[in-house]
Amino acid sequence: MELIWQGLVEAVRLIATGDPEILQIAWLSVQISGSATLLSLLAGVPAGMALALARFPGRSLCVALVNTGMGLPPVVVGLFVSLFLWRSGPLGFLGFLYTPTAMVVAQFIIAAPIVTGLTIAAMQQLNPRLRLQLLALGASRWQLLWLLMREARLPLLAAVMAGFGGVISEVGASMMVGGNLQGQTRVLTTATVLETSKGNFDLAIALSVILLLLAFSVNYLLTCIQQRGRTP
Amino acid sequence: MRWMRGEKQWWGLGVAVAAGLVLGQLAIPAPVPAAQAVILSTTTSTQDSGLLDVLVPLFQKRTGYTVKAISVGTGQALALAARGEADVCLVHAPDAEKKYVSEGLLLNRRLVMHNDFLIVGPAGDPARIKGLASAADALRRLAEAKITFVSRGDNSGTHQLEKKLWKEAELDPSGAWYLQAGQGMGATLVIAWEKQAYSLTDRGTFLAFKKRVQLVPLVEKDRILLNIYSVLEPDPTKFPRINVAGGKAFADFMVSKEAQDIIRTFGTEKFGEPLFFPDAGKREEAL
Numbered sequence: 286m287e288l289i290w291q292g293l294v295e296a297v298r299l300i301a302t303g304d305p306e307i308l309q310i311a312w313l314s315v316q317i318s319g320s321a322t323l324l325s326l327l328a329g330v331p332a333g334m335a336l337a338l339a340r341f342p343g344r345s346l347c348v349a350l351v352n353t354g355m356g357l358p359p360v361v362v363g364l365f366v367s368l369f370l371w372r373s374g375p376l377g378f379l380g381f382l383y384t385p386t387a388m389v390v391a392q393f394i395i396a397a398p399i400v401t402g403l404t405i406a407a408m409q410q411l412n413p414r415l416r417l418q419l420l421a422l423g424a425s426r427w428q429l430l431w432l433l434m435r436e437a438r439l440p441l442l443a444a445v446m447a448g449f450g451g452v453i454s455e456v457g458a459s460m461m462v463g464g465n466l467q468g469q470t471r472v473l474t475t476a477t478v479l480e481t482s483k484g485n486f487d488l489a490i491a492l493s494v495i496l497l498l499l500a501f502s503v504n505y506l507l508t509c510i511q512q513r514g515r516t517p
Numbered sequence: 518m519r520w521m522r523g524e525k526q527w528w529g530l531g532v533a534v535a536a537g538l539v540l541g542q543l544a545i546p547a548p549v550p551a552a553q554a555v556i557l558s559t560t561t562s563t564q565d566s567g568l569l570d571v572l573v574p575l576f577q578k579r580t581g582y583t584v585k586a587i588s589v590g591t592g593q594a595l596a597l598a599a600r601g602e603a604d605v606c607l608v609h610a611p612d613a614e615k616k617y618v619s620e621g622l623l624l625n626r627r628l629v630m631h632n633d634f635l636i637v638g639p640a641g642d643p644a645r646i647k648g649l650a651s652a653a654d655a656l657r658r659l660a661e662a663k664i665t666f667v668s669r670g671d672n673s674g675t676h677q678l679e680k681k682l683w684k685e686a687e688l689d690p691s692g693a694w695y696l697q698a699g700q701g702m703g704a705t706l707v708i709a710w711e712k713q714a715y716s717l718t719d720r721g722t723f724l725a726f727k728k729r730v731q732l733v734p735l736v737e738k739d740r741i742l743l744n745i746y747s748v749l750e751p752d753p754t755k756f757p758r759i760n761v762a763g764g765k766a767f768a769d770f771m772v773s774k775e776a777q778d779i780i781r782t783f784g785t786e787k788f789g790e791p792l793f794f795p796d797a798g799k800r801e802e803a804l
Contacts, residue, residue: 371602372758383556383585464587467570482701483565484725 292490
C-alpha cells in the first residue's frame with residue numbers, strides 16, 4: 286500500500302514540477318499515437334464506408350478479416366513490422382527501424398482495423414431508408430456519403446476513441462519497432478516497462494498514472510464533442 | 518440552428534488538433550543519418566543497472582556518433598548482431614559468443630567487465646543449500662527436494678548459465694516445482710520472492726531489487742558463477758549495411774581506459790559496492 290501511495294505522490298510531483306523528460310515522453314506518446322489514429326481514420330473511414338455500403342463478391346470475407354484485425358495482437362504487429370524494417374528485410378533500405386516513424390506505422394496497422402470495423406458498424410446501424418430518401422431527394426454520390434457520415438458521427442467518434450485508446454496503451458509493438466530509445470522513441474508505456482524492470486516501482490506507477498490521465502483527457506475531449514448534440 | 522453553429526466550432530477544433538499533430542510529427546527529430554547512428558544490441562542488465570545511461574552519453578560526446586541501444590535478452594542481442602541487424606553487441610554468454618565467433622558471424626570478441634551470479638532464496642532456506650561451494654550441487658538439492666525454483670526461461674545470458682549448471686548437475690529440470698518466468702531478471706526475482714522460491718540472479722539486479730525482494734544470497738563465489746561481459750562486432754564482409762566504423766568505435770570505447778575507470782566505480786554510490794569489475798585486456802582464464 287505504501288508503495289502505491291509513493292507512486293501517486295511521485296506522479297503528482299512529476300506533473301507539478303513539469304519534469305522535462307516526462308513531458309517529452311508524454312508529448313511523444315501523444316504525437317505518435319495521435320498521428321497513427323489520424324492516418325487510420327483517413328484509411329479506415331473510407332474503407333469502412335465502402336465495405337458497409339458497397340455490394341461485391343468477397344465482401345463478407347473482407348468484413349470478417351477486418352473484424353479479426355480489430356483484435357490484432359500488438360506484439361505480432363511489432364514482430365512483422367520489425368522483420369520488414371530490418372536491414373536484411375524488404376524495407377530495410379528506408380532505415381525506419383527504431384524511429385518514431387516505425388512506431389506510427391505499427392500503431393497505424395493496429396488502429397486501422399478498429400476504425401474500419403467500427404465504421405462498418407456505424408454505417409450499418411443507420412436506417413437503410415435514409416439512403417434511399419437521400420438519393421430520392423437528388424443527392425449526388427459524394428453528398429450522400431457526406432450526409433451518411435454526419436448522421437453516423439456519434440459512433441464514428443467512438444471509433445476514433447477506440448482507435449486512439451488501442452494505440453496509446455499498446456506496448457508490445459512500440460517496444461519492438463521503437464527500441465525504447467531515450468529521447469527518441471521512449472513513450473509512456475515502454476518507459477513504464479523499463480522502470481518496472483529497473484525496480485523503480487514508484488516511478489513506474491507515476492508513469493502509469495500520467496498515461497491514464499492523458500488517455501482520459503483525450504477521451505474526455507472527444508466525448509464532449511460526441512455528446513454535444515445530445516444535450517440541447 | 519444554434520447547435521449547428523456550435524458543431525462547426527467543434528469541427529474547427531478537431532481540424533486544429535489534427536493539424537497540430539501532423540505539424541508536431543514533422544517536429545520529431547529527423548532520423549539520424551545512417552553513418553552517425555550505431556545500433557548496439559545489449560542485454561537488459563546493462564540498461565537496467567543504469568550503466569549505459571552513463572557510458573552512452575560519454576561515447577556520443579567523444580565521437581559524435583548516436584547510439585541506439587536495444588536492450589533485449591542476451592540470446593536475442595547476439596542473434597541480432599549475428600544477422601547484421603546491430604553494429605556491435607555487449608553481451609554476457611561466453612559459450613554462445615564463442616559459438617558465433619567460430620561460425621564466423623561475429624568477430625573481435627573482447628572482454629569488458631565481469632560481476633557474478635548468485636543463487637538466492639528465502640531466509641529460512643528450506644532446501645539447506647546455504648554455503649555450498651558448488652552451484653551445481655545446490656541446484657541438484659533443489660531438484661531432489663522438489664523445492665520451487667524460478668528460472669528466467671528466456672534464453673538470456675542468465676538463463677544460459679542456469680542451463681549450464683543443470684547440465685553440470687546432470688539433471689533436466691521439469692515438474693511443478695520448476696517455474697519458467699520468461700521475463701527479465703527483476704520480474705523473475707519478484708516472482709521468486711512472492712512464491713518464497715529460489716532463483717539464479719546477477720548481483721546487479723539483485724542489489725537493485727533489494728528493497729522489494731528480501732531473498733538472501735545462499736550460494737556465491739563458485740567460479741562457474743562468473744558473469745563475463747564482452748563486446749563483439751559482426752563480420753563486415755557478410756553484411757553490407759552495418760556501420761563498421763561506428764560499431765568498432767563503440768567496442769574500442771568500452772575497453773578504453775576512460776570507460777573502464779567509470780565501470781570500476783559505477784554503482785558504489787547507490788549500492789555501497791561496485792556493480793562491475795573492469796576486465797579490458799585480460800584473458801578469460803585469468804579472472
